Amino acid sequence: MIDVRRNRSSLASDLGFLGFLVLMFICVVFIAGSGSGYLQNIIILNIAFLLALVTYFTTVTAGLTLNLAFIFSYGLFVVYQTVSRGETIGVNTYFWLIMVPLITVTMWIFTSSSRELQAENERLKKTTANLATVDENTDLRNSIAFQKDASLFTGISTRYGIPLTLLVVKVKYWSEIRRLIPEEQLSEAIYDVSQLSQSSIRTNDALYLLDKDDATWGLLLFTDRDGAKIVIERIKLKLQQLNENEFSSKYKVSLGLKIGAVQYEAAAIENPLDFIVQAKKQLEYDV
Numbered sequence: 001m002i003d004v005r006r007n008r009s010s011l012a013s014d015l016g017f018l019g020f021l022v023l024m025f026i027c028v029v030f031i032a033g034s035g036s037g038y039l040q041n042i043i044i045l046n047i048a049f050l051l052a053l054v055t056y057f058t059t060v061t062a063g064l065t066l067n068l069a070f071i072f073s074y075g076l077f078v079v080y081q082t083v084s085r086g087e088t089i090g091v092n093t094y095f096w097l098i099m100v101p102l103i104t105v106t107m108w109i110f111t112s113s114s115r116e117l118q119a120e121n122e123r124l125k126k127t128t129a130n131l132a133t134v135d136e137n138t139d140l141r142n143s144i145a146f147q148k149d150a151s152l153f154t155g156i157s158t159r160y161g162i163p164l165t166l167l168v169v170k171v172k173y174w175s176e177i178r179r180l181i182p183e184e185q186l187s188e189a190i191y192d193v194s195q196l197s198q199s200s201i202r203t204n205d206a207l208y209l210l211d212k213d214d215a216t217w218g219l220l221l222f223t224d225r226d227g228a229k230i231v232i233e234r235i236k237l238k239l240q241q242l243n244e245n246e247f248s249s250k251y252k253v254s255l256g257l258k259i260g261a262v263q264y265e266a267a268a269i270e271n272p273l274d275f276i277v278q279a280k281k282q283l284e285y286d287v
Contacts, residue, residue: 009116016110020052023103030095037092044074048100052107060108067101140194140209143276146218149206150272153220157264163224164264167231168279169197171215172256181251189251190215196242200234210276218276228261235259258286 031041055063157164208218243254260282
């Protein structure tokens, strides 16, 4: 259904634009072939083009209203010439009275169809972003994937009695760091910390980039709090080594981490979001 609507909008847009070009071509040929009133025809053609631009940037209502004003004004002008100079109403008058509104209508068809396509494109972008479960820069699963996986992991933990702990890892003073290093290095820093965290866990554990803007990760570990402490110490030790060597020259600042840990308990944790919230609360105790 969406494809059919998109194809119709695309066809209408193409036809509207083609119709506008054809009408403008007819006007040019008509002006070139008219023996008299050349200046007057040029002025009216410019008015027609101006009305089409108004329609493009505003609405068809505004365009048609201005067309009515043009028809009324042009009609008064023709009546004045007929009465005062005794001129007859020629082909030029009928031509422009028909052509100017047609130019506006074809521009409206093109504009409305183009806007429908743009709106559809924005909807598709939002839908794609909402459905995407992997961050494009780090290839890490995001918060959407976490919510899906956490339900599975907690179910396994409850069914088989396997302890499950969530670590929330956050870069200290990230908002200040963002002002100190270039934008491209921010992405590199997120990637480096992601790799550091990934290398500190087992293959059956899972790492997620929960918030890219605030540099926050989540690690789901099949272990208890004591096992999680080992992982925390491992991550901090690796970070210290990198700060002393690679990071000090690469980023000109030392990166620090705050890590909070919460072991899953079915009675205390209602859903994956609650799991994250409780883990984040533990960040306050890691200074």
